Amino acid sequence: MKRYLWILVFFYLIILVSCSPGPDTSSSKSDQEPQEDIISDPPTKEDSKPSESFPKRIRDLALNGKGLNSEFTLKTNIQRVYENWGDPNYTDKYNENFYVTYEQRGITFGFYENGEIFDIRSYDEKLQSLTYDEISSALGKPTDTRRVNDESIYVYKLNEIELKFIIPNKSGKVDHTSVFLTQKNVDTSNINKDYILEIKGTSNNLSEKAWTNMLKSREEMFALAKSYPKNIFLNGSNQKKVALTFDDGPDKTVTPAIIDILAQYNVKGNFFFIGEKVRLYPEIVKTAFDNGNLVLSHSYYHNDLSKSGKEDITSDLGLTNDAIQDVIGKRPAMFRPPYGATNNFVISTAQKNNMKIVLWSIDTLDWSQKESTHIKENVLNNVRSGDIILMHSDEDKTETEKALPLIIEELKNNGFQIVTLDILINEAAYR
Known part of the structure; x- marks a missing residue:
């Protein structure tokens, strides 16, 4: 009898276990019944506006x-x-x-x-x-x-x-x-008009006659800058800033190297390009501009414009600006005459074309005494606040390329800020 009783108890327990619910393995109510997603109200038009x-x-x-x-x-x-x-x-x-x-x-x-x-x-x-x-x-x-x-x-x-x-x-x-x-507190009418620097830089490779002619040319440039302070610039204001300028490019070797050096040192330069070379190397001109450097006019053929008439000067300026505009989409408002040769015809024609004549106050003479050490010393032994430094970027100026990093490093070490000409002389670079 007891045996049968235990058997009945055993079957009863099996029935209880089989009928009881199993463990709840669901992670959310969504496994048993659909549930609406909980989302925040979309922002109203009023919410997207600035607050009062x-x-x-x-x-x-x-x-x-x-x-x-x-x-x-x-x-x-x-x-x-x-x-x-x-x-x-x-x-x-x-x-x-x-x-x-x-x-x-x-x-x-x-x-x-x-x-x-x-x-x-x-x-x-x-x-x-x-x-x-x-x-x-x-x-x-x-x-x-x-x-x-x-x-x-x-x-x-x-x-x-x-x-x-x-x-x-x-x-x-x-x-x-x-x-x-609304109130102008300072009279600025005469600021910087008298801050015109004498041109510095020497070369041991010039003959006595050539050096005498150069000194005469510098005197003429200085006198013109004095007479036309709003149209001709040898330098910028008396602040610890300088501009690096490069004439006679572009070419396919030295100009790209100079562009790369400027980018490496996070410095912007100023390229006075020759129009017919712009037509030859537009991609190099575009790279210079895209890197934040100024691309400016240095005539179309590099002829001495002081020996030309107004019509020829006007044509030359127009051809150069057209060439540059075709590449960068802007027309230069700064012009550097070849050899710095400037006279009344050049000045008046530049004025009519809304262009400023930008010369220089330090000449590295990198076309004469080409050693990189001498180029560097011409800058660092003479540098002053507001200097415009003349170098070149055509194909035979590999020593200029070599000197440039040394010049940049020392200028920075001496507390000079290297800027573009529009900042240095406070004039628009393009029209």
């Missing part, structure tokens, strides 16, 4: 002389910007004032001839969703409204500062803001 505090933030920055995304204030000297941000992407001139643009930062600075910043323009992407209604709701009615071409400019006067919101009529959204200093 955004225009107020712009105004508060302007009250302190700052533009959006600019660490520099109004009245700061532009030299500080160059030292901290490096060379700008673009340089321009309007009337007697200057503008530099840092494209990636979305900032343009306007400054006077003495370097004082009077305008900070900000092109932040967030501005481009801002409307007039949102601005006036946050800041109240503007002090003044101006219509210029196809834009409306809404002005808020903040003591000596104007905060401007520039809105193209077509889009109805802010394109950029301007924090503008």
